[in-house]
Amino acid sequence: MSRLDTFVAPEPSVPLIKAMTVVNRVLMLRGVLGFRDIPPFNRIAGLRGIANVRHIDFPEADRARLAGVCGQGKATFITPNHPEFFTDWMIDKEIASHACPLAAFWATNGVVNGLGKAAQKFWLANNLIAQIPGNSQAARELSVSWALKGHGVLLHPEGSVGWHGDFVAPLMPGAAEMALEALKRSREAGRELEVWIAPIVWKLAFTRNVEADLMKECAYVERSLKIEPAPRSVALPDRVYRIYETLLSRDEEKHGVESDGRAPFADRQEALLSAMHDRLCELLPETASPASRGEIMRNARRFLRENSADPELRKQVKSLSDAISCVQRVGDFAFASKTVTQEGIAEHIKRIRNDYCKGTMRDTLNRFLPQPAGPRRAHIRAPEPLAMHDFQGAPGEAMAEIRRRMQAALDEINDGLRASGSLRFYPNPFHHSRNPGLAR
Incomplete structure (x- = not known):
């Protein structure tokens, strides 16, 4: 097996973890005081703070709530939301430093194992657990054992980054x-441990108006994707929507779907996804029909893991699976509200850059180290943890309750930001495209 797909247990180094907590706080998040706002130093990511998170709003009550379910005599699984790549681990590490500094963190095998032997050793010393697609048993076993020692395990239950910070x-x-496995083992050993799922949510909000910076990023995306530049009169949200419409039209043409440019975006997206899933079903051998879209995608991932006899078929399945993933990443969250914030627009742009802009060093760096349009404040909350030692339901029911608590806490953060006037709103073109009778 390749290094990428070979699980290696972490070997946490306490001195390194402590040192990286300081490095993370200064170089990754907040930047170097005295340099982060002075040109030209503020254009150097490390001096400015790579994630450009200047302020952290993590109330003491929330810190205490999280700390109260971590430590000896407790097995705790921490489940933050996952709206942004790179910044995720930096904020997660900051959170853990206040409650469980030796927590283990789940991460994709591409990060832990895929950047070379030296990088792998570094990440394992930082207590990262590599998630191997289709082979997560070793990671689960280690996670349960580590949690039973009272150190805590942090993982992202949403899966991959969706770039939707409000949903x-x-x-x-x-x-x-x-x-539940940790609870079972503790009881079999005659121990009465408390077992917790501790949800966390964080919301990033710009500390100033970054519209001009987002316009520049739109212009870069248009050049990169060979899209005719939008006239200067086109408003920022409409410019982003125009890019997505262009990409949708290209996908319709590529996959032979007749396009009606006057139809709502959501209807066109649904027709395209239906045709793409039908084609994927045809490519996959022995696929039961009819199957749900989720099942079709799971079958595709399984096929790519287990079959190597037909390289051309594998290439077609992977290409189509990747294309489906890109198209469906504009989910219901994008259409829900009549308005969209600057933060929501920035997320749209980052999603486009991650999914479609490829082939240059700048694009590669952006996928691993996405740079925000301006300085931000992180609003972190710890909703009420779920006591699994008292819970009687199934795993899916537990996670549905965790999701409810996370969304409620996130909505509360946004309500507070809205009430304080900290957010900048625009008409949401995705909402109006679903409801074409509404005035733009």
């Missing part, structure tokens, strides 16, 4: 399954 996607059951 908690449906959660996978892994945290609840591991929590």
Whole structure:
């Protein structure tokens, strides 16, 4: 097996973890005081703070709530939302430093194992657990054992980054399954441990108006994707929507779907996804029909893991699976509200850059180290943890309750930001495209 797909247990180094907590706080998040606002130093990511998170709003009551379910005599699985790549681990590490500094963190095998032997050793010393697609048993076993020692395990139940900071996607059951396994083992050993799932949410809000910076990023995306530049009169949200419409039209043409440019975006997206899933069903051998879209995608991932006899078929399946993933990432959250914030627009742009802008060093760096349009404040909350030692339901029910608590806390953060006037709003073109009778 390749290094990428070979699980290696972490070997946490306490001195390194402590040192990286300081490095993370200064170089990754807040920047170097005295340099972060002075040109030209403020254009150097490390001096400015790579994630450009200047302020952290993590109330003492929330810190205490999280700390109260971590430590000896407790097995705790921490489940933050996952709206942004790179910044996720930096904020997660900051959170853990206040409650469980030796927590283990789940991360994709591409990060832990895929950047070379030296990088792998570094990440393992930082207590990162590599998630191997289709082979997570070793990671689960280690996670349960580590949690039983009272150190805590942090994983993202939403899965991959969706770039939707106001919406908690449906959660996978892994945290609840591991929590129940930890509870089972502790009882078999005659121990009465408390077993917790501790949800966390964080919301990033710009501290100033970044519209001009977002316009520049739109212009870069247009050049990169060979899209005719939008006239200067086109408003920022409409410019982003125009890019998505262009990409949708290209996908329709590529996959032979007749396009009606006057139809709502959501209807065109649905027709395209239906045709793409039908084609994927045709490519996959022995696929039961009819199957749900989720099942079709799971079958595709399984096929790519287990079959190597037909390289051309594998290439077609992977290409189509990747294209489907890109198209459906504009989910219901994008259409829900009549308005969209600057933060929501920035997320749209980052999603486009991650999914479609490829082939240059700048694009590669952006996928690993996405740079925000301006300085931000992180609003962190710890909703009420779920006591799995008292819970009687199934793993899916536990995670549904966790999701409810996370969304409620996130909505409360946004309500506070809205009331304080900290957010900048625009008419949401995705909402109006679903409801074309509404005035733009």
